[in-house]
Amino acid sequence: MQLKNGKIKDFMMNYALYLIMLLIVIIIAIISPKFISIRVFRDILTQSSTRMLVALGCMFIIVSGSADLSGGRVVGLAAVVSGSLAQQAAYANKFWPEMGELPVIVPVLASVLVGLLVGACNGYAVAKLKVPAFLATLGMQMIAYGVNCLYFNKAPNNSQPLGGYQEAFGNLGTGQIMGIPILVIIALALCAIVWIIQTRTCLGREIFAVGGNANAAKVSGINVFKILMITYMLAGALYGFAGCLEAARTGSATSSYGLSYELDAIASCIVGGCSASGGIGSVPGVIAGVLIFNIINYGLTFIGLSSYWQFVVKGLIIIIAVAIDVRKYAGKN
């Protein structure tokens, strides 16, 4: 009987935020009925796609019981790096004037590599040097931004926004296949891959174990250092790829790209049911979390509310989500 009551309570706690989201959608739709349309739906999905990748990376980190503040700046760095390698040969203001046109795979791989590198540094600092994750990744956030600015300011570019991408590169961000944006397809594919890694591989289960109780995982023969390194690198790769897609989607890139994406991603994860103390989190939850935030973003703009209000609403949702999270897990231990 007690268990059943507990389940009802769990249910209420798990779905409180979805109910709030539903309420917001209803309010927006009442104010502006055009909100309920295919176009709006597609826009929201497209905008959510790059955010989705950052959130997936963040989910790996949070499930492993760690934290990562570097995500947004890695997106920015990867956007500039990939953008600078994806320009047309004929473009007047080329970042590398001497360079010819590169195959599209090069900027894509470069962005992923940048992410992997930053992730490896994060992982090493956290797992080997034992720097608290919050501080290690705060440091990396600054380093990534600094490096990005230095690169972006290189002559002859001198901090001018990038542009003039090859068509194939731009298509990654703006193209459609049978009416479905390529971005959305990529995001869905990555969601599926991450879900498989998380639930169907030893690595995925070991990440859960490390996040749930790193000491116990260590005693049980799990190489905690290795797992944390891989986790941070996976997250980094996702951030990097997100940066590349962000450049492709907007047809440009500057060093200020990706600003505070990591905070939105962390918020999406927590709202999507990841436990801030590690060991709990799922892909469907994170998808829901990302959608909630983008619906709020888009919806509030749609009804003409000042974008500043978005911050207030998002902030409130984060606090409510964590307050619920704490109650959900604190009582059980």
Place this chain on the structure above:
Amino acid sequence: MEATKYVLEMKHICKSFPGVKALDDASLTVRAGTVHALMGENGAGKSTLMKCAFGLYQPDEGEIRIDGNVVSLPTPKSAMLQGISMIHQELNPIMTRNVMENIWVGRVPYKKVAGVHWADDRKMFQDTQKLFEDLGIHIDPKEKVSNLSVSHCQLLEIARAVSYGAKVIIMDEPTSSLTETESELLFAIIKKLTAQGVAIIYISHKIEEVLDITDEVTVLRDGQLVGNWPTKELDMDSIVSKMVGRDMTNRFPKPEHTPGEVFLEVSHLTSAVPHSFTDISFALHRGEILGIGGLVGAQRTELMESIFGLRPIASGTVRIDGEEVKIGSPQEAIRHKIALLTEERRVTGIIPMLSVGENIVLANQTANHKRYTGGTGFLNYAARTEDAQKYVESLSIKTPGLKTQIQYLSGGNQQKALLGRWMLLEPDILIMDEPTRGIDVGAKYEIYCLMEEMVQNGKCVIMISSEMPELMGMSDRIMVMCEGHLSGILNRDEVSDERIMYLASTYEKGESEYATEKR
């Protein structure tokens, strides 16, 4: 010492915690100006009683009198203001501040200049110096505490207690981390304090020390008062038998083993961590349960965790089946078929929010990927479920299902699930650290049966236990440690409570008449 006035009287104290009656009519009366030893085995209730005296716990029943007046001690601060101070076993000074600030913390003297209160450093310095002079302590009051040795930190705590005007100072294992010279210094200060009329309650497992420096001895057993005697009427043996004297009940599957050849051989193992264990040698035979006895601080857990690769080793060798092995991590230990069921189930055992099934397959999944992926890289859930289910059944783990989060299971069932985690690896050596602590009798018996089964199959078991009946009931041989040293290994036919307690309190191998060489 002819002091007759009781400064502290604790009468008929009872204190229960969920599931445990820690104190059951325990009493302690201490005279002013004496050193009073409080003795008993681990879990006898010494610490609980002292925490009641120091205001950390509230007794359920009984009364506490100071100087004949009934008092209530809701907090440590009220205890200190009424003259009771406690020097904890693990000291906790504010490392980043200096000596005098630590002594006067919360009571820093102030002076008023220009209408503002300023900390009066000069007065604080002078007061500290005077305090130290009276006690014969030589520490610079302005020294940073992080630069002090453990012994000096302890003296600092004592000075702090005196500065509160303590009438009773409780010392919990004060010499456990001191060298001999440092101990002598402590004893000299204790003499000074008693000469000033302060009473000392002295908790120690070192019986020689107790015989040397105390005036009276109170013995507790299972939360009850055994009695109290003037120290001069006692000797080593009588103290031990008073501490132990309890009935052995038949709660164990009677082991009749014929141990085979040596399987694990540990020689001269010394920890890389200072003040941990040194020069430990023992052999473990196939089909044998080796019990490890000792008191808190004997470094038994540290020894086993070092063998398992969790802690660094400075020197010494470990041989398995004749071959020398170097184990630097749990992964390597598991590869050599060693399993370690740790002492702290919650800290190093369960992954609370993961399911029972997940917890059971955890170690095997990491060690033997192929069992669950069939080489494809993707997990086959059926194999996982099958393995987990097997142990849920064979260990009769009571759980609503494999998917239930393990944190909802009772302690005993969590422990059995963790045992399942290790059994799945089919270990040759199973090390169990306090395997039955805090679990119910039924689960205990099942764990004993499982140990038996391992041994019947020619595997070996090492069991650290502080429960004397369990240690004696299950072990083929008992290795006793004291303060990081091996003080003796007892064969089954020479085991007795007294001998174990004796060895656990004396580590000089030469002095210990019971110490036997390993077979």
